[in-house]
Amino acid sequence: MARRDYYNILGVKRSATPEEIKKAFRGLALRYHPDRNPDDLDAERRFREIVEAYECLSDPEKRAMYDRMGPFYKPDGRPLTPDELGELVTDALGSLFGKKPDDRPGEDLRYTLTVTLEEVGEGVERTIVVPRQVRCGRCKATGAHPDGGRQPCDACEGSGKSPTRRIFRTSCARCDGRGYILVKACDRCGGEGRHGSEEHLKVRVPPGVATGQKLKLRHKGNDGHGAGVPGDLLVLIEVAEHGLFRRRGADLLCEVPVSFPEAALGARVRVPTLTGPTTILVPPGTPSGKILRLTGRGLPRLDRKGRGDLHLRVLVEIPSRLSAQQRAAVESLSDLTDERSHPLRAAYLEAIGGTAADESFEIPT
Numbered sequence: 001m002a003r004r005d006y007y008n009i010l011g012v013k014r015s016a017t018p019e020e021i022k023k024a025f026r027g028l029a030l031r032y033h034p035d036r037n038p039d040d041l042d043a044e045r046r047f048r049e050i051v052e053a054y055e056c057l058s059d060p061e062k063r064a065m066y067d068r069m070g071p072f073y074k075p076d077g078r079p080l081t082p083d084e085l086g087e088l089v090t091d092a093l094g095s096l097f098g099k100k101p102d103d104r105p106g107e108d109l110r111y112t113l114t115v116t117l118e119e120v121g122e123g124v125e126r127t128i129v130v131p132r133q134v135r136c137g138r139c140k141a142t143g144a145h146p147d148g149g150r151q152p153c154d155a156c157e158g159s160g161k162s163p164t165r166r167i168f169r170t171s172c173a174r175c176d177g178r179g180y181i182l183v184k185a186c187d188r189c190g191g192e193g194r195h196g197s198e199e200h201l202k203v204r205v206p207p208g209v210a211t212g213q214k215l216k217l218r219h220k221g222n223d224g225h226g227a228g229v230p231g232d233l234l235v236l237i238e239v240a241e242h243g244l245f246r247r248r249g250a251d252l253l254c255e256v257p258v259s260f261p262e263a264a265l266g267a268r269v270r271v272p273t274l275t276g277p278t279t280i281l282v283p284p285g286t287p288s289g290k291i292l293r294l295t296g297r298g299l300p301r302l303d304r305k306g307r308g309d310l311h312l313r314v315l316v317e318i319p320s321r322l323s324a325q326q327r328a329a330v331e332s333l334s335d336l337t338d339e340r341s342h343p344l345r346a347a348y349l350e351a352i353g354g355t356a357a358d359e360s361f362e363i364p365t
Helices: 006-010 018-032 041-057 060-072 082-097 117-122 260-265 324-336 343-352
Strands: 109-115 124-135 150-152 180-182 194-205 214-217 233-239 246-248 251-259 267-271 278-282 291-294 310-317
Touching: 006 018, 006 041, 018 041, 041 060, 109 124, 109 194, 124 233, 194 214, 194 233, 251 260, 251 267, 260 267, 260 310, 278 291
Parallel strands: 109 233, 251 310
Antiparallel strands: 124 194, 150 180, 214 233, 246 251, 267 278, 291 310
């Protein structure tokens, strides 16, 4: 099957010079690059055709073979690996953006920030100290001593690329892609081009965040190598446990102990909230386990307006020890109560039915 004309794909004449071929490839590769055409399958197919044509026509030996064989020419059939494709595009397009082979981006960093539940309730701005790698100002990130610390690499003649005659060139092994050799390392960074530093950064924690959520600070990770862009700083939020509140989404749960007289007679009871104590009315006859809700006194909702609720679970505390006077008072109360005072117990006893058994068990406390 005849193949498409590589010259037509790049839009150049058969007599085109290597510079004209490279210029045509640059323009087409920029136009159809997948980063500029996300989810466009036709652009992706066109981009690979352009790369295939350039791979052939930019290599003198392959181009000569293609010109001789015409439609019978076949490449080796091996698909380009991601690294090879990246090398090819970088070689042809990198100079348009002023990039060098060693201009690698900086690494992303992670930082765990612990905040209190009260800070989650209002949001907070915190200052954190982050150890990171920064560009060395003394050597301008080259790693070389400012006083004649480098010389051009004689293996790659300063290009930073392996001098082999093939389209997919790798970084020069002698200079590690820098294009120069260090003859005297920078006394500030030891030849690395970067050095450690601690940076104080302000982090704005929005109201309503939860443990596990991340905040991204763009370009606050390690500085890049050479002219590479800095990485990002990912701040991982961890909400500290609270002594009184448990969290359920935007709602808060709190257990409120009350005495038996307060539960039976009703009372005003002090309870905690995120903004400070307040007083609620416990209705007369409140059973243990009853949930009293304070609307809008929970946490802010992160995804929409409004706040959650504060759920107060009443725990009726029965005294474990009674004085003689207290015991007498409770016994008097017991004599005055009947089934109408305890409808649940009356229904329970009716469900059990029968008479009391002779056998009894004593449960240890």
